[in-house]
Structures are given as structure tokens and as C-alpha cells.
Amino acid sequence: MGVVREKKKIGWPVIILIILAPFILRFAVGLFTGHDIEDVRAKIEEHLYEKYGEEFVVTQIGTRSSRGKEFYQARIYPRSIIGTNREWDDYYCASASVSKRSFGRLGGVGDSYSYVNRNMDVEEYLLPEIKNIFGERVLIKVDVAHEVTGDGSWWAGYKSVSLKEVRKDIAEDPERNRIILDLDVYIFDRIEDEKEKEERRKEIFELVQYLKEEGLFEYLEMRVVFVDERVLAPSYKKYKYEISASRKVNEYIKKEDKTVNLPPRNLRKKVSKVLQQEVNEMSEEELLASMRKIRKDELSYDGIRKWNCQYLSPIYSEGLVKERYTSSYNPETINKYKEIKDIKIGTNLEYIYFK
Structure with missing residues (x-):
């Protein structure tokens, strides 16, 4: 007759680690390779809506550097001009930027749409x-x-x-x-x-x-x-x-x-x-x-x-x-x-x- 082995139970620490694994991985990626672009977009969109009271298109997100500091920069324009002759007109477009901070954090948002x-x-x-x-x-x-x-x-x-x-x-x-x-x-x-x-x-x-x-x-x-x-x-x-x-x-x-x-x-x-x-x-x-x-x-x-x-x-x-x-x-x-x-x-x- 074979020996019946008792199944090992998975402890709560392991379960928590499994649940948090995707977030830990995302944090690590952000720490070493950069932030999630959609997070950058969402942060800029929220800032612009709070400041100007309307929704904006945030596109062409890329990284820039100035005086040794890196930041994200995007092209922005109001959604309200989509479908009009203003949509492709640079006169109605501006830029927004978000500073890159350590440990996967994003800094404050600045924009030039006020001009x-x-x-x-x-x-x-x-x-x-x-x-x-x-x-x-x-x-x-x-x-x-x-x-x-x-x-x-x-x-x-x-x-x-x-x-x-x-x-x-x-x-x-x-x-x-x-x-x-x-x-x-x-x-x-x-x-x-x-x-x-x-x-x-x-x-x-x-x-x-x-x-x-x-x-x-x-x-x-x-x-x-x-x-x-x-x-x-x-x-x-x-x-x-x-x-x-x-x-x-x-x-x-x-x-x-x-x-x-x-x-x-x-x-x-x-x-x-x-x-x-x-x-x-x-x-x-x-x-x-x-x-x-x-x-x-x-x-x-x-x-x-x-x-x-x-x-x-x-x-x-x-x-x-x-x-x-x-x-x-x-x-x-x-x-x-x-x-x-x-x-x-x-x-x-x-x-x-x-x-």
C-alpha cells in the first residue's frame, strides 16, 4: 500500500505575491525602461480637462531631455476641432510635458495651450x-x-x-x-x-x-x-x-x-x-x-x-x-x-x- 502524502497548502504570502506579480513587473519595467505611455496620456488628459474644461487629443508622446532631466512630451489639441479645418492646423495645437521621476513615478504636467x-x-x-x-x-x-x-x-x-x-x-x-x-x-x-x-x-x-x-x-x-x-x-x-x-x-x-x-x-x-x-x-x-x-x-x-x-x-x-x-x-x-x-x-x- 502506497504512502499517501499530505498536500501542501499555499500560504497567504505566496497568494499575495501571485496577485501582486503583474503590478510588480509593471513597476520594474517602469523603473528600468520607462513608464506606460497610456499612463502618461491619461495624466495629461486629466490635467487638460481640469484646466480648460474640455477633452483633448494627446498624441505623438515621446521622451525629451533638457539640462540633464528627462520628460515626456506630447502634441495636444481639443477634441472639438476634429472634423473641422482646424484639425490639421498647427495654429490650434500645443504641447504638454510630464517629468519622469524615480521609481516609476510621473511628475506634474505642464502645457502651452494657454498661448x-x-x-x-x-x-x-x-x-x-x-x-x-x-x-x-x-x-x-x-x-x-x-x-x-x-x-x-x-x-x-x-x-x-x-x-x-x-x-x-x-x-x-x-x-x-x-x-x-x-x-x-x-x-x-x-x-x-x-x-x-x-x-x-x-x-x-x-x-x-x-x-x-x-x-x-x-x-x-x-x-x-x-x-x-x-x-x-x-x-x-x-x-x-x-x-x-x-x-x-x-x-x-x-x-x-x-x-x-x-x-x-x-x-x-x-x-x-x-x-x-x-x-x-x-x-x-x-x-x-x-x-x-x-x-x-x-x-x-x-x-x-x-x-x-x-x-x-x-x-x-x-x-x-x-x-x-x-x-x-x-x-x-x-x-x-x-x-x-x-x-x-x-x-x-x-x-x-x-x-
């Missing part, structure tokens, strides 16, 4: 008056900085989230707070003659006076860009690529006594004619709908401005020139924009269209 939020807030504030001055065919691009200082010898960016907050800080301590405004105003309506050009000059002057009244002129760099409305035609994108790929030729501009590198005249004439015919058949509502599809990252020299800008009016306040373009600053000749004639409207020599 995006502030830009949108200022845009929302300015756009109604700008449309009131120039009409509905207007898009604007804002880049506003709130800077603070200790003794005036240095200035650093501050993460205020709204124009109201910036103004409050300036009102309380004007010597240590300032607002720097970069403003691009794109008007999708070409100027037909000198009479209309003078009317536009008056409108730009009106905008400058408005910005002065609002306390937004002291550190201002602004471009008022008059864009040919043919960019709103359905076939514009097709011809845009054809123009970009074309072999450029030197063309002498007699009126300006300058030679410019432009697409071939035959191509320019064809594009001008075809797009004008399309625009003639579009209603104002269709033109505005087409304009609203234009992304912020297209409102640039390499985007719309290079070939399609007819006229450009640059505005630089004295404070901005003194701060940003020191070598050009001359208090005796600086433009104060006190009269309509102080508004200069220059021709874009790279403008490709024919009437």
Missing part, C-alpha cells in the same frame, strides 16, 4: 470690429505675447489665458507687464483702382486708431494683406500646384524698375482667366464659405501671400521697432500713424494675376 487659448480669445475680441471696418471677406491671424519683468532689464513670457487677464495685470502693474501683438489681416478682395486704394487706406488708418484706443498699439506689428479673391475659386488648388511646379522666368517690372522671378506669362494669363470666370459665377455666400475653409497656417508668405497678395500695408509701432528692430529705430523719423497719409500701401511684385 493658443489666448490667441483665440484676442481674435474673437478683435474680429467683429475688423469686419465692421473692412467687410466680411476677412480672416485674421493673431500671435499675442504677455510679457513680465522684474526690473525692466529683461522680459519673459507669461502664461495668461485671456485678454482680460492680461489687461488686469497691466492695469495693476503697468511697469512690469506688457502685451506684444502680431496681427495679420487678410482681406480677400482685390483693389480695382486708385480711388478704392485710398478708401482702403482710410480703413487701415481707422483700424490703427481702434488698436490705439484698445491699448493694443504700443507693441504692434501688423500686416494688412489684400488678396486676390480668385484664390476662393474651386479650381484654385489645382492651379496652385501647377504654378508652384512651373519653371520660373525673370520678368522686368517697368513701373518699379525691378526684375522678378515669376511663373510664365501664358500660365498666369490662363489661371487669371479661368479663376475669374469661376469667381464670377459664385455667390457672396459661396465666396465666404470658401474663405472660411482656409487654415491659419495658409495665412503666410509661403501659403497664400507670395503669388496672390496684390497689396500689402505693414504697420510697426514705435515701441515694437525699438524692441524688435533696434538697428532701424530712429525717434526722429519713426512713423506715429497720426494721419491717413502715414499709412503706406505697397505693391507685391510677385502678384501673378492679370485683370
Whole structure:
């Protein structure tokens, strides 16, 4: 008869160890190889929801290092812009970071979306008056900085989230707070003659006076860009690529006594004619709908401005020139924009269209 052996019972310490094994393994992996990406994503998402009151997409999570310290960094944008023309526009995106700590811990979260939020807030504030001055065919691009200082010898960016907050800080301590405004105003309506050009000059002057009244002129760099409305035609994108790929030729501009590198005249004439015919058949509502599809990252020299800008009016306040373009600053000749004639409207020599 065989000997019956008594089965050994598994003790509680062993059971607890078995239960905790996955967590211990995860901790060890985090300790030696990094944290779980989903934990990083969840921490950033929670931070952003608590701070801004809406859900964000947190993507492209990777590791970075600065001054010997490692941290996670991600690209972020609100879920609310998914499916709109803002989704792939860098203007509406920001970054968030989480510091890496020892023993698998994650540090606090920091983000730069406050800058995006502030830009949108200022845009929302300015756009109604700008449309009131120039009409509905207007898009604007804002880049506003709130800077603070200790003794005036240095200035650093501050993460205020709204124009109201910036103004409050300036009102309380004007010597240590300032607002720097970069403003691009794109008007999708070409100027037909000198009479209309003078009317536009008056409108730009009106905008400058408005910005002065609002306390937004002291550190201002602004471009008022008059864009040919043919960019709103359905076939514009097709011809845009054809123009970009074309072999450029030197063309002498007699009126300006300058030679410019432009697409071939035959191509320019064809594009001008075809797009004008399309625009003639579009209603104002269709033109505005087409304009609203234009992304912020297209409102640039390499985007719309290079070939399609007819006229450009640059505005630089004295404070901005003194701060940003020191070598050009001359208090005796600086433009104060006190009269309509102080508004200069220059021709874009790279403008490709024919009437």
C-alpha cells in the first residue's frame, strides 16, 4: 500500500505575491525602461480637462531631455476641432510635458495651450470690429505675447489665458507687464483702382486708431494683406500646384524698375482667366464659405501671400521697432500713424494675376 502524502497548502504570502506579480513587473519595467505611455496620456488628459474644461487629443508622446532631466512630451489639441479645418492646423495645437521621476513615478504636467487659448480669445475680441471696418471677406491671424519683468532689464513670457487677464495685470502693474501683438489681416478682395486704394487706406488708418484706443498699439506689428479673391475659386488648388511646379522666368517690372522671378506669362494669363470666370459665377455666400475653409497656417508668405497678395500695408509701432528692430529705430523719423497719409500701401511684385 502506497504512502499517501499530505498536500501542501499555499500560504497567504505566496497568494499575495501571485496577485501582486503583474503590478510588480509593471513597476520594474517602469523603473528600468520607462513608464506606460497610456499612463502618461491619461495624466495629461486629466490635467487638460481640469484646466480648460474640455477633452483633448494627446498624441505623438515621446521622451525629451533638457539640462540633464528627462520628460515626456506630447502634441495636444481639443477634441472639438476634429472634423473641422482646424484639425490639421498647427495654429490650434500645443504641447504638454510630464517629468519622469524615480521609481516609476510621473511628475506634474505642464502645457502651452494657454498661448493658443489666448490667441483665440484676442481674435474673437478683435474680429467683429475688423469686419465692421473692412467687410466680411476677412480672416485674421493673431500671435499675442504677455510679457513680465522684474526690473525692466529683461522680459519673459507669461502664461495668461485671456485678454482680460492680461489687461488686469497691466492695469495693476503697468511697469512690469506688457502685451506684444502680431496681427495679420487678410482681406480677400482685390483693389480695382486708385480711388478704392485710398478708401482702403482710410480703413487701415481707422483700424490703427481702434488698436490705439484698445491699448493694443504700443507693441504692434501688423500686416494688412489684400488678396486676390480668385484664390476662393474651386479650381484654385489645382492651379496652385501647377504654378508652384512651373519653371520660373525673370520678368522686368517697368513701373518699379525691378526684375522678378515669376511663373510664365501664358500660365498666369490662363489661371487669371479661368479663376475669374469661376469667381464670377459664385455667390457672396459661396465666396465666404470658401474663405472660411482656409487654415491659419495658409495665412503666410509661403501659403497664400507670395503669388496672390496684390497689396500689402505693414504697420510697426514705435515701441515694437525699438524692441524688435533696434538697428532701424530712429525717434526722429519713426512713423506715429497720426494721419491717413502715414499709412503706406505697397505693391507685391510677385502678384501673378492679370485683370
